Amino acid sequence: MDIDGTLTRKEAQYLTLVYRKQVEDCNRVTTTTVSRVLKVTPATVTESFQKLAKKNLVEYTPYYGIKLTERGTAEAQKLLRRHRLLETLFVKTMNYPPKKACNEASKIDYYCSEALANNICSTYNHPVVCPCKKEIYADYDCKHLKNDAVW
Amino acid sequence: MDIDGTLTRKEAQYLTLVYRKQVEDCNRVTTTTVSRVLKVTPATVTESFQKLAKKNLVEYTPYYGIKLTERGTAEAQKLLRRHRLLETLFVKTMNYPPKKACNEASKIDYYCSEALANNICSTYNHPVVCPCKKEIYADYDCKHLKNDAVW
DNA sequence: AAAAATATTTGGTTAAACCTAAATTTTTTC
DNA sequence: GAAAAAATTTAGGTTTAACCAAATATTTTT
Numbered sequence: 001m002d003i004d005g006t007l008t009r010k011e012a013q014y015l016t017l018v019y020r021k022q023v024e025d026c027n028r029v030t031t032t033t034v035s036r037v038l039k040v041t042p043a044t045v046t047e048s049f050q051k052l053a054k055k056n057l058v059e060y061t062p063y064y065g066i067k068l069t070e071r072g073t074a075e076a077q078k079l080l081r082r083h084r085l086l087e088t089l090f091v092k093t094m095n096y097p098p099k100k101a102c103n104e105a106s107k108i109d110y111y112c113s114e115a116l117a118n119n120i121c122s123t124y125n126h127p128v129v130c131p132c133k134k135e136i137y138a139d140y141d142c143k144h145l146k147n148d149a150v151w
Numbered sequence: 152m153d154i155d156g157t158l159t160r161k162e163a164q165y166l167t168l169v170y171r172k173q174v175e176d177c178n179r180v181t182t183t184t185v186s187r188v189l190k191v192t193p194a195t196v197t198e199s200f201q202k203l204a205k206k207n208l209v210e211y212t213p214y215y216g217i218k219l220t221e222r223g224t225a226e227a228q229k230l231l232r233r234h235r236l237l238e239t240l241f242v243k244t245m246n247y248p249p250k251k252a253c254n255e256a257s258k259i260d261y262y263c264s265e266a267l268a269n270n271i272c273s274t275y276n277h278p279v280v281c282p283c284k285k286e287i288y289a290d291y292d293c294k295h296l297k298n299d300a301v302w
Numbered sequence: 303a304a305a306a307a308t309a310t311t312t313g314g315t316t317a318a319a320c321c322t323a324a325a326t327t328t329t330t331t332c
Numbered sequence: 333g334a335a336a337a338a339a340t341t342t343a344g345g346t347t348t349a350a351c352c353a354a355a356t357a358t359t360t361t362t
Contacts, residue, residue, distance in 0.1 A: 093243075093274060104264060
C-alpha cells in the first residue's frame with residue numbers, strides 16, 4: 001500500500017539476508033537459497049521479494065533475480081549496524097562470547113532505536129568492526145555531529 | 152487455543168499494565184482505565200482480558216473485574232524484571248537518564264531473553280531497584296546458582 | 303526438444319489486534 | 333426503587349502479516 005513505508009520485522013530479515021549473501025558474500029541470491037535458510041516455501045520468498053520491490057528496496061525481475069537498490073542497501077546497512085553495535089555492547093559490558101552476543105542481538109536488533117545504536121557507538125568510540133570482525137557501517141551523524149540523543 | 156501458551160507482545164503489555172495498576176498502585180483496574188491508557192476501545196480491552204484468562208494469567212469475572220493469578224503475577228514480574236534490568240544497563244553503560252532508559256527498554260523488553268536479563272543482573276550485582284527506584288524482582292536461579300548463561 | 307529444476311501465480315488459511323453497533327449489566331440519581 | 337446514565341460485553345465484522353499447497357510458467361540441463 002504505502003510505496004516507501006517502513007519494514008516489518010520479517011521484511012527486515014529478508015532484506016539483511018539478501019544483503020549479506022549478495023554484497024558481503026558475493027553470491028547470487030536465489031529464491032530457493034533464501035527459502036532454505038528461512039525455512040519457508042519458495043512461494044513465500046517470492047511474495048516477500050515482491051513486497052521489498054514495492055517499497056523500492058530491491059529491483060525484482062521475475063525469474064531473473066533480485067538486486068538491492070541504493071535505498072535497500074542503505075536500509076540493510078542500518079539494520080546490520082544496529083545488530084553489530086548491540087553485539088558490541090554485550091561483549092564489552094558482560095563479556096559475552098561473540099556468537100552468543102549475535103544470538104541475543106538478533107532477537108532485539110529490529111526493535112532497537114537508531115538513538116540507542118548511536119549511543120552505543122559513541123560510548124565505544126565508533127568501532128569499525130563488531131566482535132566477529134564484520135563491518136559496522138559508519139553513520140555520518142553519529143560520528144561527526146554532537147550526540148545529543150541522551151540529554 | 153493453547154491454554155497456557157506464550158504471551159504475545161500486546162498481551163504482555165496488557166498484563167504488565169494490570170499488574171502495575173493493581174499490585175504496585177493498589178488501584179482497581181477497570182476496562183475503561185486500560186482502554187484510555189492504551190488508546191483502544193473498551194471492547195478491545197475486554198477481548199484482551201478474556202485471552203489472558205484463557206491462558207490462566209488472570210481470573211476474569213464479567214462485569215465484576217479482573218485479578219491476577221499466581222502465574223499471572225509471576226509472569227508480570229518476569230516481564231518487569233527484564234524491563235528494569237535493561238534500564239539499568241543503559242544507565243550504567245551509557246549514562247542514560249532514567250526516563251530515556253525506560254523508553255528504550257520499552258521497545259525491546261518483550262523480545263529480550265531471560266538469559267540476557269540474568270547476565271545484566273549478575274554484572275551489576277543483582278540490583279534490587281531500577282534507576283527510577285522501582286523494584287527489580289529477584290530471580291532465584293540468577294541470584295543463587297552459578298550463572299553459566301554466557302559460557 | 304524433452305525432462306528436470308526453479309520460480310511464480312492463484313487462491314487459499316490462520317492469528318493478532320483492532321473496530322462499531324447492539325445488548326447487557328451495574329451504578330447513579332431522583 | 334425505578335428510570336436514566338454509565339460501564340461493560342457480545343456479535344459480527346475488518347485489516348494485515350505471514351505463511352502454505354497446487355497449478356502454471358519459465359529456465360536450465362541433459
